[in-house]
Amino acid sequence: MNWLAGIGAVTIGKLSSFGRATLMLFGAIIAKPQFIKNVPLTIKQIYAVGVQSLLIIVVSGLFIGMVMALQGYTILVGYGAEGSLGPMVALSLLRELGPVVTALLFAGRAGSALTAEIGLMKATEQLSSLEMMAVDPLRRIIAPRFWAGMISMPMLALIFSAVGILGGHVVGVDWLGVDSGSYWSIMQSTVDWDKDVVNGIIKSAVFAFVIVWIATYKGYDSIPTSEGISKATTETVVYSSLAVLGLDFVLTALMFGIE
Amino acid sequence: MNSRKAEILVGGFVVLAFAAGLMLALKVVNQNMAGQAETYTLNAKFDNIGGLKVRSAVKVGGVTVGRVDSITLSPKDFTPVVSMSISKEYDKFPETSSVSILTSGLLGEQYVGFQPGFEIEGIENLSDGDFIEDTKSALVLEDLIGQFLFSKGQ
Numbered sequence: 001m002n003w004l005a006g007i008g009a010v011t012i013g014k015l016s017s018f019g020r021a022t023l024m025l026f027g028a029i030i031a032k033p034q035f036i037k038n039v040p041l042t043i044k045q046i047y048a049v050g051v052q053s054l055l056i057i058v059v060s061g062l063f064i065g066m067v068m069a070l071q072g073y074t075i076l077v078g079y080g081a082e083g084s085l086g087p088m089v090a091l092s093l094l095r096e097l098g099p100v101v102t103a104l105l106f107a108g109r110a111g112s113a114l115t116a117e118i119g120l121m122k123a124t125e126q127l128s129s130l131e132m133m134a135v136d137p138l139r140r141i142i143a144p145r146f147w148a149g150m151i152s153m154p155m156l157a158l159i160f161s162a163v164g165i166l167g168g169h170v171v172g173v174d175w176l177g178v179d180s181g182s183y184w185s186i187m188q189s190t191v192d193w194d195k196d197v198v199n200g201i202i203k204s205a206v207f208a209f210v211i212v213w214i215a216t217y218k219g220y221d222s223i224p225t226s227e228g229i230s231k232a233t234t235e236t237v238v239y240s241s242l243a244v245l246g247l248d249f250v251l252t253a254l255m256f257g258i259e
Numbered sequence: 260m261n262s263r264k265a266e267i268l269v270g271g272f273v274v275l276a277f278a279a280g281l282m283l284a285l286k287v288v289n290q291n292m293a294g295q296a297e298t299y300t301l302n303a304k305f306d307n308i309g310g311l312k313v314r315s316a317v318k319v320g321g322v323t324v325g326r327v328d329s330i331t332l333s334p335k336d337f338t339p340v341v342s343m344s345i346s347k348e349y350d351k352f353p354e355t356s357s358v359s360i361l362t363s364g365l366l367g368e369q370y371v372g373f374q375p376g377f378e379i380e381g382i383e384n385l386s387d388g389d390f391i392e393d394t395k396s397a398l399v400l401e402d403l404i405g406q407f408l409f410s411k412g413q
Contacts, residue, residue: 040262047265051272090287155276162279165287184286189316193288 021217028142028216041144042151049110049145050152054159056105061160064097065089065167073176082178086187089168090161094191094200095256098161100248103207106153107240111215114145115236118219119229127220142216149215153208154201161200199255206247211240298325298344299387303358308339309369309397311360316370317343324349327371343371352385353378359395369397 068089076082118141121127127137165187172178191197215236222232308330317325325345333340355376362369376382376393385391 043269044262044265046269046272051268054272054275094283094287152272155272155279158276158279158283162282165283187287191288193284197283197288 017221020221021213024138024142024217024220025146025213027136027138029146034139034143038139038144038147041140042147045144045148046152049106049114049148050156053106053109053152053156056109057102057156057160058163060101060105061093061098061163062167064101065093065164066171068092068097068164069168069171069176073172073178082172082176083182083186085168085172085178086183086185087190089172090165090187090191091196093161093164093168094196096248096252098157098164099200099203099207100244102153102157102160102204103211103244104241106149106156106208107211107215107237107244110149110152111211111236111240112233114149114212114215115219115222115233116229118142118145118216119222119224119232122220122222123224123226123229125224142220145216146212149212150205150208153211154204157200157204195256203248203251203255206251207244210243210247214240214243297347299347299350300328300342300344301385301387301389301391302340302342303371303391303394304333304338304340305360305394305396306338307396307399308341309360309399311341311369311371311397315368317345317358317373318370319349319373319375324373341371350384350386352376353382354385354389355379355382355393356385356391357393357395358391360397362398 069085072085072088073082076084076088118127121141127141130137130140169180169183173180173183218232218236218239222228311327311330313327313330315327316323317327325343328342328344331340331342332338352373353376357374357376359372359374360369361372
């Protein structure tokens, strides 16, 4: 009987935390949204989650593009097909690596910071004092961070892909001697705006939603002790990375699975 | 962190993202024949289309003039009908033109090779919706090997 009660307790606990997360999201972004009033706050948050993530995104995009060109070249040159290096780099960046790697880096760089910030606000009772002053912390604290993440992530993914394609050009064309014309022209004849670029942007918007939701909820729901905040931060990174990888498979199957 | 500086940096971030999107749109993505250019449709019946796909290129002497729009099976005689959208720029092909399905390189993708016919008095130009009569099907490697083995056996 204890065993059965244990399963029940765990299930109820998970479900109620999921319910609290949904209520928090609803309260923050759907119920009585205040877009105009929140614009300055949102811009400040875009600076925190977007601009400050730019360095890690650009550097990793550049190096991933370069490594892919290097690895792809050694395989393609065996078939005399090194002209196809351009589409290989561009398609894998736009469809998969751009959104996914950006999301993983974003979860580590910005998601953990969001959780820690909100968790510490809760621990030092800043959230309660906001409520005391009749300011809704969901709308004042959570909503700007949510929208900032939703706006920044697709832009970061675009920058990641573009920088990666340039990095692939640096290694493939300037170093390994693939013809520059065929790098760009075969890429152009293969890559499609709606199918590849727009689907990549949709993917990164979905990932952004999941990451920011998990990050803000984990912070908002954390146990207000130093241990609780460290646990919440770890859970943010782990859960959002797992959610991104799992969702990526589902989205890829939906977008590219059936011709 | 004053908010003026944050606004400037966020503005720079947005501009950078737009630059990345613009670069993808102009340099990476296939922009010619993307649908906004004016096209007209030509149809052709083949016995076998091999590995031809929708969006395969239609080329005249190696120059891409259009793309394959749709591939359907004619319900009457069960032969594949390929409809191609050709750029309006090239609208003076005579009716004696022929199309064949070719392969770029030994293992490359297949495309429609368009061979313009001679312009003779009394022959009209192809116009929207016309069927091209003279078609040559794709070479299927298995058929070739079969013919080769058959001729060896004789």
